[in-house]
Amino acid sequence: MIGYGKQARDLPARRWRRTVGLAAVTIVLLAVLVLVVPAFADRLNAVVIAGFPLGYFMAAQGSLLLVLLLTVWFIFRQERLDREGGVAEPEPFDAGEDIR
Amino acid sequence: MRTDKFASHAGQLYGIIAALLAVFIAGLIVLEQIGVPGPIIGFLLVTATLALYAGIAVASRTVHVADYYVAGRQVPALYNGMATAADWMSGASFIGLAGTLYMLGFDGLAYLLGWVGGFVLIAVLIAPYLRKFGAFTIPDFLAARFGGHAARLTGVVVLFACSFTYVVAQFYATGLIASRFLGISFETGVYVGLGTVLVCSLLGGMRSVTWTQAAQYLVLIIAFMLPVAILSAQHFGVPVVQFAYGEALARIAALEQQMLASGLADPATLVRHLVPGEALDRLNFTALIVCLMIGTASLPHLLMRFLTTSSVRDARRSAGWSLGFILLLYLTAPAYAAFAKLEVYQNVIGAGLQALPDWIYSYGRLGLVEICGRAAASAAAVREACAAMPENTGVLRLGDLAIDRDVIVLALPEIAGLPYVIAGLVAAGALAATLSTANGLLLAIGNALGHDVYYRVVDARAPASRRLLVARLFLLASATLAAVLAASRPSDLLSMVAWAFSLAAAGFFPALVLGIWWKRCTAAGAVSGMLAGFGLTLAYLVLTQYGGMAEWFGIRNTSAAIFGLPVGFAVTILVSLLTPAPSRHVQAMVEEFRKPAGRPGMLDGAP
Numbered sequence: 001m002i003g004y005g006k007q008a009r010d011l012p013a014r015r016w017r018r019t020v021g022l023a024a025v026t027i028v029l030l031a032v033l034v035l036v037v038p039a040f041a042d043r044l045n046a047v048v049i050a051g052f053p054l055g056y057f058m059a060a061q062g063s064l065l066l067v068l069l070l071t072v073w074f075i076f077r078q079e080r081l082d083r084e085g086g087v088a089e090p091e092p093f094d095a096g097e098d099i100r
Numbered sequence: 101m102r103t104d105k106f107a108s109h110a111g112q113l114y115g116i117i118a119a120l121l122a123v124f125i126a127g128l129i130v131l132e133q134i135g136v137p138g139p140i141i142g143f144l145l146v147t148a149t150l151a152l153y154a155g156i157a158v159a160s161r162t163v164h165v166a167d168y169y170v171a172g173r174q175v176p177a178l179y180n181g182m183a184t185a186a187d188w189m190s191g192a193s194f195i196g197l198a199g200t201l202y203m204l205g206f207d208g209l210a211y212l213l214g215w216v217g218g219f220v221l222i223a224v225l226i227a228p229y230l231r232k233f234g235a236f237t238i239p240d241f242l243a244a245r246f247g248g249h250a251a252r253l254t255g256v257v258v259l260f261a262c263s264f265t266y267v268v269a270q271f272y273a274t275g276l277i278a279s280r281f282l283g284i285s286f287e288t289g290v291y292v293g294l295g296t297v298l299v300c301s302l303l304g305g306m307r308s309v310t311w312t313q314a315a316q317y318l319v320l321i322i323a324f325m326l327p328v329a330i331l332s333a334q335h336f337g338v339p340v341v342q343f344a345y346g347e348a349l350a351r352i353a354a355l356e357q358q359m360l361a362s363g364l365a366d367p368a369t370l371v372r373h374l375v376p377g378e379a380l381d382r383l384n385f386t387a388l389i390v391c392l393m394i395g396t397a398s399l400p401h402l403l404m405r406f407l408t409t410s411s412v413r414d415a416r417r418s419a420g421w422s423l424g425f426i427l428l429l430y431l432t433a434p435a436y437a438a439f440a441k442l443e444v445y446q447n448v449i450g451a452g453l454q455a456l457p458d459w460i461y462s463y464g465r466l467g468l469v470e471i472c473g474r475a476a477a478s479a480a481a482v483r484e485a486c487a488a489m490p491e492n493t494g495v496l497r498l499g500d501l502a503i504d505r506d507v508i509v510l511a512l513p514e515i516a517g518l519p520y521v522i523a524g525l526v527a528a529g530a531l532a533a534t535l536s537t538a539n540g541l542l543l544a545i546g547n548a549l550g551h552d553v554y555y556r557v558v559d560a561r562a563p564a565s566r567r568l569l570v571a572r573l574f575l576l577a578s579a580t581l582a583a584v585l586a587a588s589r590p591s592d593l594l595s596m597v598a599w600a601f602s603l604a605a606a607g608f609f610p611a612l613v614l615g616i617w618w619k620r621c622t623a624a625g626a627v628s629g630m631l632a633g634f635g636l637t638l639a640y641l642v643l644t645q646y647g648g649m650a651e652w653f654g655i656r657n658t659s660a661a662i663f664g665l666p667v668g669f670a671v672t673i674l675v676s677l678l679t680p681a682p683s684r685h686v687q688a689m690v691e692e693f694r695k696p697a698g699r700p701g702m703l704d705g706a707p
Contacts, residue, residue, distance in 0.1 A: 012691075020617075026220065026224050030220045038213060038389075041376045042376055045375070049346075050343075050346045051345075051348075052349060053374050055374075056349065060209055061342060065427070067216050067220060068420075071219065071423055074223065075416055075419075082697075087697045089412060
């Protein structure tokens with residue numbers, strides 16, 4: 001019983017620690033995509049794919065699409081953290097208009 | 101709880117709108133084929149879209165405070181994403197972005213990278229927590245988190261500083277688009293814009309702005325993608341230009357070498373399209389990305405949009421949706437730039453002065469293309485101007501040509517020989533981008549004055565009807581002032597638009613992020629941090645622009661927040677540590693808004 005109570009109390013704190021970790025990882029990956037990759041554009045430009053020099057392509061489309069993927073990944077990870085932490089909102093379909 | 105008829109039928113509604121748009125455009129193409137003159141078609145197209153926005157606005161008018169400020173908090177994630185994308189993309193972004201990529205080459209991509217990155221910061225650091233908290237405005241959140249009028253009023257000042265010049269620029273853009281495409285005067289265009297904006301925002305506040313912005317997104321994205329998709333289908337056989345313009349890039353690089361070899365281009369002034377560091381040095385490039393990214397995540401009119409969703413989950417998801425919707429335009433802009441550059445390098449540079457393409461003269465007459473230092477209004481004018489230049493050989497060199505950056509998007513349909521409907525569509529899209537941004541900005545300003553200054557500070561007992569009346573009067577007053585200023589063509593004010601990102605970043609970002617992520621952050625810390633960061637940034641901007649101060653480390657003043665941000669963070673942290681920790685009540689409130697489930701900190705903007 002004691003173990004159960006402690007775990008229940010720690011659950012939100014653990015969810016917040018993992019939220020902070022996820023935010024840090026996401027922002028580091030973001031910095032790699034929008035700051036580090038373009039900084040190496042010069043060298044990447046030596047590689048040409050379908051007419052695109054890779055450095056230009058990454059800054060003009062590649063990094064941007066990867067940022068979108070990163071965002072989608074982050075959203076799903078965060079929603080899972082919220083569910084596991086027991087702090088997720090009720091799903092829209094079981095909220096019930098009449099209850100609200 | 102009332103259910104929003106727009107929110108529950110949004111799918112059908114926007115499906116019908118998209119279908120009607122397609123039928124309407126097809127109908128106009130037929131009209132053009134049977135000989136109806138171009139200006140009438142352009143006029144029909146623009147009037148129809150304006151009528152669409154007004155219709156949606158009238159249908160979504162409201163008398164409820166929560167509808168007026170936050171659209172009743174019932175906007176689904178997908179539609180909030182569309183509305184946010186329209187709110188975000190201004191007329192300058194719609195028309196000028198491809199031109200910026202044309203002018204700056206690789207270094208212009210800093211804008212794409214920074215703006216896109218900003219939406220990740222919004223999703224990760226800010227939007228879900230603001231939404232959970234339940235405030236009506238950004239200063240409202242600051243006031244509740246940092247208790248008292250100091251944080252609220254500082255927030256209002258920063259909000260005003262980064263939003264007002266931006267609105268003036270939107271009205272200015274409306275005037276330009278109207279005068280270029282519809283043949284009406286610049287001033288009339290500004291006031292037509294003002295009228296449309298007022299119809300959209302006065303009747304239903306955030307509710308009607310949200311649903312018109314979603315329609316405006318449809319118009320602007322069709323207008324941006326269609327010309328280049330047709331062009332790509334003609335050139336490459338696939339309408340997906342975003343991944344097909346590599347060949348154009350390769351030819352541009354080859355032509356640059358030829359022009360250098362033949363002396364048509366001067367190695368000192370040619371900006372090679374694919375090479376980093378040609379227009380901005382590496383330090384400025386990186387600083388610009390950082391400032392645009394953090395500025396995006398701090399712009400109040402954008403953050404305000406995330407207060408309208410029906411849940412915290414939807415606020416986070418709608419940041420993802422808006423990023424996707426914005427990318428549709430951003431991934432296309434580099435292709436526009438490449439096509440326009442290829443056209444110029446192939447068919448304009450090195451051509452005899454008698455044999456220039458027609459579009460040069462049609463935009464020269466508008467003063468947007470200059471050759472040999474004078475507007476290229478006609479072949480005779482060009483010959484005369486160039487004859488006066490020394491060492492001219494009757495052949496157009498790169499240095500002789502100056503193109504306004506707006507021409508790239510405006511002229512592409514004509515360069516590609518597309519029907520006039522497409523050019524009219526581009527005008528309608530540019531107007532949609534401009535009006536949607538103006539709406540969002542004006543609502544941010546009007547709400548800050550009506551809710552934060554009047555209701556919270558002046559008269560906290562005002563009944564709902566008077567709160568709405570005052571909010572609408574403030575909106576009307578700020579819109580009219582902005583339009584009158586825009587009609588006077590204030591060049592200094594317009595050049596300050598680029599400052600908005602740095603001012604918002606330095607003024608809001610440290611207080612918002614530390615307020616959410618650091619419980620120990622105190623009111624004194626946040627307020628002094630906002631003042632220090634915002635003050636330093638503003639001082640750097642004004643002193644480098646007007647005071648003749650030398651740039652620090654060569655950083656251009658569009659990236660001024662690169663100094664203001666660390667100072668803002670440092671001051672906030674230091675002062676917070678020196679002042680007593682926030683009360684237990686405030687700390688519990690922070691704990692609470694970090695969780696998606698449970699009671700919001702404020703209900704309908706009241707604690």
